[in-house]
Amino acid sequence: MARLLVSVSSHRSYVRSVRWWHVLVLTWSMFSLFTGFEFNHLAHAETAPASPANNPTLNQAKRLIDADQAEEALTILRRFLAASPKPDLLDDTYLLLGAALHRAKQDGEALKFLRQLETEFPNSEVTDRGKLLQARVHAAMGNLDLAMPILTGLRNLSKDDRTKREALQLSGNFYAQKKDATRAIQAWLDEVALGTDDQAEDVRARIRDLASATSDKKALEQIRDTFPRSFPGDVASLRLIDLYISRGEEHQAIRQIQQFLVNFPTHPQTEKTLELLATLQAKLKSNQFFIAAVLPLSGKLASFANEVLSGIQLAVEANRDKAGSASVGLIVKDFESDLSSFLDDFSELLNTDRPLAVIGPLLSKNLPAMAELAERAHIPLITPTATLPNVRRLGNYVFSTALTFQLQAKRIAAYAIKEQGFRRFCILHPDTAYGRELARLFAQEVRQHDGEVIAIESYKEGETDVSAQLKRMKQEDIKRYGLSMPIDQTKLTGKLTKLDKKILYTPGFDAIFIPGRAADAGIITAQLNFHDMKVPFLGANGWNSPDFARTADSSIDGAVFVDGFFVDSPTPVVRDFVERYKKRFQTNPTLFAMQGYDAAKLVIDAARTGASSGEAVQEQLLNQPDLSSLTGPAAFGEDGTLNRPLFLIQIKRGRFIQVN
Numbered sequence: 135m136a137r138l139l140v141s142v143s144s145h146r147s148y149v150r151s152v153r154w155w156h157v158l159v160l161t162w163s164m165f166s167l168f169t170g171f172e173f174n175h176l177a178h179a180e181t182a183p184a185s186p187a188n189n190p191t192l193n194q195a196k197r198l199i200d201a202d203q204a205e206e207a208l209t210i211l212r213r214f215l216a217a218s219p220k221p222d223l224l225d226d227t228y229l230l231l232g233a234a235l236h237r238a239k240q241d242g243e244a245l246k247f248l249r250q251l252e253t254e255f256p257n258s259e260v261t262d263r264g265k266l267l268q269a270r271v272h273a274a275m276g277n278l279d280l281a282m283p284i285l286t287g288l289r290n291l292s293k294d295d296r297t298k299r300e301a302l303q304l305s306g307n308f309y310a311q312k313k314d315a316t317r318a319i320q321a322w323l324d325e326v327a328l329g330t331d332d333q334a335e336d337v338r339a340r341i342r343d344l345a346s347a348t349s350d351k352k353a354l355e356q357i358r359d360t361f362p363r364s365f366p367g368d369v370a371s372l373r374l375i376d377l378y379i380s381r382g383e384e385h386q387a388i389r390q391i392q393q394f395l396v397n398f399p400t401h402p403q404t405e406k407t408l409e410l411l412a413t414l415q416a417k418l419k420s421n422q423f424f425i426a427a428v429l430p431l432s433g434k435l436a437s438f439a440n441e442v443l444s445g446i447q448l449a450v451e452a453n454r455d456k457a458g459s460a461s462v463g464l465i466v467k468d469f470e471s472d473l474s475s476f477l478d479d480f481s482e483l484l485n486t487d488r489p490l491a492v493i494g495p496l497l498s499k500n501l502p503a504m505a506e507l508a509e510r511a512h513i514p515l516i517t518p519t520a521t522l523p524n525v526r527r528l529g530n531y532v533f534s535t536a537l538t539f540q541l542q543a544k545r546i547a548a549y550a551i552k553e554q555g556f557r558r559f560c561i562l563h564p565d566t567a568y569g570r571e572l573a574r575l576f577a578q579e580v581r582q583h584d585g586e587v588i589a590i591e592s593y594k595e596g597e598t599d600v601s602a603q604l605k606r607m608k609q610e611d612i613k614r615y616g617l618s619m620p621i622d623q624t625k626l627t628g629k630l631t632k633l634d635k636k637i638l639y640t641p642g643f644d645a646i647f648i649p650g651r652a653a654d655a656g657i658i659t660a661q662l663n664f665h666d667m668k669v670p671f672l673g674a675n676g677w678n679s680p681d682f683a684r685t686a687d688s689s690i691d692g693a694v695f696v697d698g699f700f701v702d703s704p705t706p707v708v709r710d711f712v713e714r715y716k717k718r719f720q721t722n723p724t725l726f727a728m729q730g731y732d733a734a735k736l737v738i739d740a741a742r743t744g745a746s747s748g749e750a751v752q753e754q755l756l757n758q759p760d761l762s763s764l765t766g767p768a769a770f771g772e773d774g775t776l777n778r779p780l781f782l783i784q785i786k787r788g789r790f791i792q793v794n
Contacts, residue, residue: 189219189226191210192211195207198210198234204237204238207230207237208234208238224255225254225255225260226260228251229247231247232248232264232268235247236267236270236271236274241275244271248264248265248267248268251264252264252265262288262292262294265288266284266304268284269281269308270304278308281304281308282305282308285301285304285305289301289324295328298328299325299329299333302321302325303322306340313350313353314353315344315354315357318344319344319345320360322337323337323341325337326338338366341365342366342369345357345370348370350432354373355370358370367397368394368398368401371394371397371398372407375390375394375407378390379414382466384414384463384464384466385418385465387414388411388414388415391407391414394407395408420463421461421462421463423461423490424463424490425450425462425465425493425734426483426489426494427446427492427493428469428483428493428494429496430468430495432468435497439496441727442496442518442519442726443466444723444730445715445729445730446464448711448727449730449735450462450463450738451718460742462741467483469494469495469500480507481511484508485511488511490514490741490745491514491516491733492508492513493516493730493733493737494515495517495520496517496520497519501520501532502528505532506528506529509528509529512531512749512752513531514531514737514748514751514755515531515533516733516736516737517536518535518733519536520536521536521537521539523540526772530756533733533774534774534775534776535736537697537698537725538775539568539575542572542575542649542697542780543578545696545780546647546694547580548579549672549694549696549793550644550645551580551583554645556585556644556670558588558644559577559586559587559588559646560587560588560591560607560643561589561646561648562592562647562648562650562658563592563649564592564595564654565593565594565595568649568676570592572649572674573647576647588611588642588643591603591606593650595654597654598657599661604667605665607667608639611643615643616640616641616642616643617639617642618638618640620638639667640666643669645670646672647673648671648672650674651676651677652676652677652678652681652682655677656682659671659693660689663689671690672694672695673693675695675696675697677693677695678700678783678790682785692784692786693785694793695783695785696780696781696782697783698728698729698781699725699781700792704792705765707765708765711723711728711731715727728764732763732778735762735763735764736755739762740755755770756770763776763778765780766779767779779794
């Protein structure tokens, strides 16, 4: 392959004489086509009229590329390059080869020729077009981080406005792919200044589409704050209002509307926004009381938080349907622990809106600061998921409807000892905080009921061979109650075999507790049977996976575990909850949804019986011995945890069956 170098002056002379590069400039404009801002990796070429003087071979290759006949174009271009063309044609040839290879999805080869163009012809008038194509090729290969520096260089150094505009458009497209809406919009706004009025309107339409399709609250707030009184801050503000309303965050929607009206008093949407404001304000005024949900609705925990919120919303909506019920509305606040202003906002919520109770947060680490503020305001704080033991030590206004490790250990131990009559146990737990704590609490419960723990062993999650742990467990058992008896096989068969002496082991313990994941428990139970440790298996809510029940291994048949919620429960109240939830949200409820529902329902029940303040709700929650939870009569213990009936679930012939 020829790799001839030519002087810049001779190349410029040639370009001036034939103007071939003008054809290529038109050919390689290649605007990206988007559907939902997904980059289409094909390089789209515009067809341009032939120049007065150009090379027929290169012109033919160009037409083939335009017609999506990349392989035919490659054949022609490779032959042309092998024939050692004039040096003045090399830069155009490299660019065409890069484009054809990109069309043929041979992006690695395409980059070689495009880099060769940049190296051999750094001052060519088609080199910038090659750099644009390089950026597209990197993007097609999934390397946006390699594409962006190329585009930045073109935006800053290119002397051609058209090239700059295309680089800005591509930059915006790639930022949109990277979910960086603010930088995408800024790049596109910079593009506006370099185009015609029609092109500027196309760019603004692209920005409107991006902002209107965004559901990331943080991204929208950043756009709003970056462009507070100009486009597209208005689009982001209107989108935020829609999001707040869809999430039930009507208080936040009202505040956003009020700010929008201040910033955009003459906006075309002002009249409709004023009507919406009046509707929301009237709706809020119609509520006598409020519950506040303070949850991380954006970020890594968003899916769990939205499950809790759905449960809360179902409880509030169910109350509205009951004639004569106290009118209870819902205030929703997105809790973002990384914002230093959150505690100020939370304090304002408590003291200005005066909800009957606050449901949240999700995590134990966020409880102390929120509990202190709730205590000062005399408003109950009910965490639906935090498993921190003894939340009451944080204050008299702190409660928990979460399924704690203590509740699970108490229930499964009571089932084993009181209902099944088991006295001796072994424990095999994962070496995780979840496994260690459940193992400790279960052993504590067993000993408090005069039972005995023979051995405790641990394993790493995902470990497929626990034979060493089982052998140690067996040795401990044999020292106390297990039986180990050798059997002479020759007496049974009359023949001498390799198994002429076998040890027959009979466990001296009644059951084994395995508080781990379903995936690990299935492997472990099979190995227990192999080691003749055929005893009843007990588990915790980590077992609640349908795939676990359907495992082909019959070793788990009859095993029993505990959980706070069972979606297939035949209990009428639970069935009604599941049906209403599925109708409202088109999916099955989860444990988190149920715990959010219980938290809201307990507060609503207090309001229905006359509680009209946080103090009154706290008193009822503290003193009522028969609160109505979804699973049955319940009461908050001295540690602040809701003691309610849990589900005992048995695995039977590939299905989960409720025991109690």
